[in-house]
Amino acid sequence: MRRLAPAERVNVWGSLPITVAVTDAAFGPDLRTALDAAERLNEADRLRLWQRLSESLTSESGDEVGQAHLLTERVAALDALTAEYERRGLVGSGRRLTARDFNEGCRATGSVWNATRVVRAWGRWRTALDVLHGARAHDRIGERAARLTTGFARRSRQDARQAIADWVATKPQALANHAYDTWAKERNASLSPEKLPYPGSSAVRSMLGTTTFAGAVRRAVAERDGDTPPKAAERTIEDYSLVLDGHRLVNRIGASLLLGWTEVAVRNATREGRFPVVALLGRASLYLAEDIERFGKGQSPKSVGDEFAGRVQTVENIAVLRGVSQQAISLGIQRSSPHYPQPQGKVGRAYWWDAKKTHEWFAEHPEYAARRKRRVRAA
Known part of the structure; x- marks a missing residue:
C-alpha cells in the first residue's frame, strides 16, 4: 500500500470537463504511463477512451450524476481507510482494520467518515478492504446504485413467489434447496448487470416466513393458486x-x-x-x-446505538430482582400470579419487561424484592 499525500482535484483529460481526486503518490508506473499515453491522444480518441472507462465502471442505469457521486464516494472512502491505516501503523502489517477501530479512529481525528458510510459506498466492509489491498470490486457502480435504490423494495413475498414460480416452471427433478440454489446461480450468471439476482433458498425461506425450503415452495404455490396459508404459520x-x-x-x-x-x-x-x-x-x-x-433504502441510520441500553429485561433479570429461580418466574407468568411482575410481551419465544415498569412494580410491592440479589451471568 502506497502512502497517499493530501488529495488535489485536477483535470486529467485536458479540455474535457472531468475531474478526479488524485495524488502524486498515486501515480504509479503503470498509471503514469497510461496518463502520458492519454495526453498524446486527440480530442476524439480521448472521448472514446473516457466512454470506454465509464462503461467499465458503470452500467446503463441512466443516473450518470448518481454514478459519478458514488464513484467519488468510493475514492474518498479508500482515502479515509488509508489515512487510518497510516495513523495506526498498519501499512504493510497484513492486519485488516475492523469497523469498530475505524469508527474510533474517525472520532478521535474528527473525521466525517464512519464504517456505515464506507459500507454504503462499497456494499460491504470486506469489499472496501479487499479493494484497498489491490483486489477488484465484483460489481459496477450502476449495479451497486440499483441495489441501494431498489434492493429493499424487491425483497418481498412477491419476489420470492416469482423466483419459485420461475424455478418450478423448469420442472426440476427434486424440490430441494440445493437444486434451487444451483439453478439460481446459473440464472444469475447470465443476468445483465442492471438486473438484480434471484435470491438464494435461505432468503426465500425468510421472505416467505417458513423454516424449510420445501415449506416455502408449498406456500409460494398455494399463494399463486389463490390459497391463503394459515395465519398462525406466518412469521410477522x-x-x-x-x-x-x-x-x-x-x-x-x-x-x-x-x-x-x-x-x-x-x-x-x-x-x-x-x-x-x-x-x-x-x-x-x-x-x-x-x-x-x-x-x-440506502439511507443512513438515525440512531447511534445503545439508545435503549438497560431498558429491556429478561426472565433472568426478573429472577435476580425477585430472588427466585427462572423456572418460578416462568410458572408465575403461566398462572398470571400477582406475586411476580407480568411481562410486556414476547419477542419470538422470549418474554421481555420494560425496566421502568419493573422498578415501579417493585416500588409498589417491596415485600417481593429479593433480600440477597443473585449474580447475573455475564452477557
Missing part, C-alpha cells in the same frame, strides 16, 4: 419485535424479515457495523426497525 414483524417509548425494536429474525435477508447475513452485517444495536434482550441484539428500513 410483530412476532419478533417490541415497542418501547413509541419505537419498534426488532431482533435478528425481525430484521431479516424486513430486509429479506438470512439471519446469518444480518449477524454479519451487525459485525460489520452496517446498522447499530440499540438494546440487548439477554444476549440477542435488538435494532431500531426504522434504522433497518432506512438501510434497506
